[in-house]
Amino acid sequence: MADPGRLERLERRVRELEEELAREKRGRAAARARIDTMSAEVTDSNPYSRLMALKRMGIVKDYEKIRTFTVAVVGVGGVGSVTAEMLTRCGIGKLLLFDYDKVELANMNRLFFQPHQAGLSKVQAAEHTLRDINPDVQFEVHNYNITTLDNFEHFMDRISNGALEEGKPVDLVLSCVDNFEARMAINTACNELGQIWMESGVSENAVSGHIQLIIPGESACFACAPPLVVAANIDEKTLKREGVCAASLPTTMGVVAGMLVQNVLKYLLNFGTVSYYLGYNAMQDFFPTMSMKPNPQCSDHNCRKQQENYKRKEAARPKEEVIEKEEEIVHEDNDWGIELVSEISEDELKAASGPVPELPEGISVAYTIPDKEENSVTGETVADSEESLEELMAKMRNM
């Protein structure tokens, strides 16, 4: 049956829908084109003006160099996602993201992910958001657990070859994971590859955290001594009482991500003093710093090998050159006499009873590395023994 008004109504409906769709799309489209060269020009439309101003301010000599670096972020949760966002906004060259979790509404108490992303993989959701924020950054994402054998090998391969120029290693690996096994896997990989990395962590009660720089052979690795935490002075009994879910706060995670990426920028762009260990106690606004030498009896044989390499290099290098390298900083004379809270020597480490070194006030070990006998349920950790990586990874896979 003929309906004379039908055609007109359909035409009107098409116009309406087209307009609405255009409005929706306008709202989402990446609103800027790629930018070939970073400019310091001060215009509202230049996303790099405030970063390039760091040169004029005398903070960074060559900010553009940021575009040549590749950073791998392992764990894209409360700390890792904000870390990736900060690096993206700073205009890093390339980011590799590793995670195997999905976004859940239960993550909405931390920054970055949004409710409409619930159900997506964290790396996929992160890549989508980050590309919109800065299309100049290259992304490579891996939706897997790095601790299984196949994935661990692939992870090692990407760390070794995944830089902007394929075949070259990444400049830095950042650990933003939330468990011991994943940290140990990163530690094992970086010791074997001699890869410099930074570790980060937030306590289960959400009120303390830390970052740590690990240069294989030069500073203590994750297996040299038990991981350190900034104590929040909370009774451990209350902490594990019901043991169902850890607390977390966007504040603590934001501060830890900020301290981490600040340390990354200082390390890559050569300004300020790079921290070896920086803790954050939110209850008392206390930020301890320290550094730790590697343990000559470290259970990770690759760590011991890296220590030997480092000693040889140091011995071969003329003393002045070493100092010059350390001091190549735009500003800084440490006029205030700020000191590291503590420096633990090899002797102290040797003298310490068991694996627990003496620590500055306010810092304590997260847990001691479990004895092998106690270990029957959870399995051995990668750094626990003298076995080859392959044997260990095979064991881990069977857990």
Next chain:
Amino acid sequence: MADPGRLERLERRVRELEEELAREKRGRAAARARIDTMSAEVTDSNPYSRLMALKRMGIVKDYEKIRTFTVAVVGVGGVGSVTAEMLTRCGIGKLLLFDYDKVELANMNRLFFQPHQAGLSKVQAAEHTLRDINPDVQFEVHNYNITTLDNFEHFMDRISNGALEEGKPVDLVLSCVDNFEARMAINTACNELGQIWMESGVSENAVSGHIQLIIPGESACFACAPPLVVAANIDEKTLKREGVCAASLPTTMGVVAGMLVQNVLKYLLNFGTVSYYLGYNAMQDFFPTMSMKPNPQCSDHNCRKQQENYKRKEAARPKEEVIEKEEEIVHEDNDWGIELVSEISEDELKAASGPVPELPEGISVAYTIPDKEENSVTGETVADSEESLEELMAKMRNM
């Protein structure tokens, strides 16, 4: 002329457009319904589980109380936007946002805003994003400059009446502005109203920042002494050399926002130690703390009035009650003996030559309050004189 296929083509087009629009909208829709009661239930779909876990961990006694509080955030830039996002994700009851800027691509080196929001007002863009993140929070946004006379009066009115229960004052005002005039306007308003507030700031060279708690009559207000900054040891000459745009970093701003909101949570939810002043020097990872008593000769007559009120209240209150109020903290005995770096007494303030108090190492004044004679170009600041607020605001309007 009849076109027999036209109707079908239009029908197909409508279906296609409807599908595409649905897809677009699915991607953006607020993916969760409102939640009436905060629950500690550990499920993937509970956005409050990790926050409510703070109770089980023994950190916060009554986390749900967060929903009863209203916070005003003045300035929704690099620090203010992240501050608002953290409070939103923590489930604050109501947020009032004040800003008169537009989002620009030049802001993309800081967290929160996205390129597709360029051109929107900051408060409008922020409200849209924050509502999607947590529809349980109430928002009230004001797209104006608080320093003009009419707006200042409206601002005072909303601070006094804009709580969840209309007619009651907000619980806290947060200053996240980037200029002296706006800070002085907030200071003037809070001194007049006896409103507790927190101030935040980031240096022009992007590598230092601070937060400060101001309780009118009890701690130094912004007019009692020149604003303090954490020195970055950078030559002032290089800082202002070309003077075209300040540098900024997402890291420094993220850390400052995190410290600020952590202090807000500790203050509102009564845990840990609330900091009166916490600085951040990113070059050396140095975090000075201190507290300052108000200046009995403060140029703001409302500050002096609040000081008298405070003294009277203190004198009337039995000594023990005062201590109890301070110590009502879930944990904390300050077992590590952490001390404030410095406490500046009234006498020291009086004795200090001019308006510059003696300061702990690493902290210096941002600038001295300009002499009136030097002031002919920029005009007087609100706190500079004995004139009435109305007179001063009228002058400011004419600048």
